Amino acid sequence: QRVGYALVGLGHLTLNQILPAFGACKKSKVVALVSGSPEKMQKVATQYGIKQESCYSYADYDKLRDNKDVQAIYIVLPNGMHAEYTIRGAQAGKHILCEKPMANTVAECQAMIDACKKANRKLMIAYRIQYEPHHRMVREMVQQEKFGKVKSIMANNGQNSDNPKHWRFNKALAGGGSLPDVGLYCLNTIRYLLGEEPTEVVGYVHSTPKDPRFTEVEEQVNWLMKFPSGVQTSCATSYGHHDDKNYKVLADKGWIKMDPAFPYTGLELETSQAEGKENQVIQHKIADKDQFATEMDHFSDCILADKTPYTPGEEGLQDQKIMEAIYQSAREGRPIKLMPVDKKDAFR
Numbered sequence: 330q331r332v333g334y335a336l337v338g339l340g341h342l343t344l345n346q347i348l349p350a351f352g353a354c355k356k357s358k359v360v361a362l363v364s365g366s367p368e369k370m371q372k373v374a375t376q377y378g379i380k381q382e383s384c385y386s387y388a389d390y391d392k393l394r395d396n397k398d399v400q401a402i403y404i405v406l407p408n409g410m411h412a413e414y415t416i417r418g419a420q421a422g423k424h425i426l427c428e429k430p431m432a433n434t435v436a437e438c439q440a441m442i443d444a445c446k447k448a449n450r451k452l453m454i455a456y457r458i459q460y461e462p463h464h465r466m467v468r469e470m471v472q473q474e475k476f477g478k479v480k481s482i483m484a485n486n487g488q489n490s491d492n493p494k495h496w497r498f499n500k501a502l503a504g505g506g507s508l509p510d511v512g513l514y515c516l517n518t519i520r521y522l523l524g525e526e527p528t529e530v531v532g533y534v535h536s537t538p539k540d541p542r543f544t545e546v547e548e549q550v551n552w553l554m555k556f557p558s559g560v561q562t563s564c565a566t567s568y569g570h571h572d573d574k575n576y577k578v579l580a581d582k583g584w585i586k587m588d589p590a591f592p593y594t595g596l597e598l599e600t601s602q603a604e605g606k607e608n609q610v611i612q613h614k615i616a617d618k619d620q621f622a623t624e625m626d627h628f629s630d631c632i633l634a635d636k637t638p639y640t641p642g643e644e645g646l647q648d649q650k651i652m653e654a655i656y657q658s659a660r661e662g663r664p665i666k667l668m669p670v671d672k673k674d675a676f677r
């Protein structure tokens with residue numbers, strides 16, 4: 330039995346990753362499309378065998394309600410549109426898988442959670458890293474203290490993004506700059522690995538003056554987080570430097586390094602520990618799995634078996650709260666304390 334998905338937004342991620350990923354899915358199939366471009370939609374529908382009557386314009390989005398083939402909607406629109414399309418999708422009676430970042434503000438995230446609860450529909454945020462085998466292995470190493478107690482984590486996710494006209498540089502559509510787009514991977518992955526929530530953050534934000542890309546959103550954010558166990562983490566994200574996507578976990582008896590850590594394929598995992606007097610470095614070879622197929626099948630499984638997704642709306646809301654605190658710290662030039670949260674696993 331496969332859950333039928335409607336894909337909303339036929340941009341880069343949908344065309345290059347999500348649509349091809351259905352080929353590797355066991356519990357998910359694409360049955361409907363929503364797009365503002367009828368020609369593009371026609372081409373995609375023909376290629377993937379989607380019925381003409383299951384192709385919708387944005388104006389017709391709410392008509393998905395009457396399409397019995399669709400059980401779930403996957404929202405792959407600019408960030409500033411996630412809240413509206415999630416809420417309307419839930420009101421149309423469909424389960425929602427929403428791309429990261431969940432939305433632009435804490436208030437929007439809360440409204441999305443409330444709307445899905447009210448409609449008795451499931452909501453999952455597409456944090457593909459949490460379903461990926463390399464990262465799952467690291468989480469296990471951290472949780473089981475394979476290299477002893479974790480002391481600190483450094484994480485970077487940055488790239489040199491061009492095209493100032495793209496929605497990613499528009500505050501209303503993107504919510505922010507590098508932090509919610511790519512820095513979010515550092516934040517979410519660290520919370521995932523540690524299974525606990527930060528109690529304090531300090532952030533710095535910088536944009537190159539007169540760079541046309543950064544009139545509305547930030548170029549670069551560097552931030553520190555403190556966790557209840559004593560772990561301290563340092564993260565960097567940017568739209569202004571050469572590709573760099575990695576993290577390193579330092580524990581008292583060894584370290585774990587993933588570089589690259591955040592692309593769709595080709596992740597490299599390495600660990601080191603003292604072996605006698607030598608420091609032994611081991612490369613861990615794990616086969617890549619399609620990250621989008623894995624996360625979609627997880628959501629389908631939750632729908633079929635009536636379970637809560639591993640990364641529900643509350644997970645996106647928590648990241649949004651922390652990102653807002655990082656921006657506040659940078660604005661006010663002081664550390665910001667966060668409301669204590671019980672173990673992250675309380676979300677599930």
Ligand code: NAD
Pocket residue numbers: 338339340341342343365405406407408428429430455457496502510
């Ligand atoms: P994109 O610009 O390639 O696609 C966005 C789509 O939205 C386009 O088809 C565009 O036509 C449509 N759209 C509808 N209304 C629009 C408007 N008012 N302005 C601009 N576009 C509009 O972007 P993308 O890279 O596919 O990103 C889409 C979403 O997916 C974002 O939320 C992004 O953060 C997320 N994303 C996630 C990952 C991941 O690895 N999980 C990777 C890339 C993007």
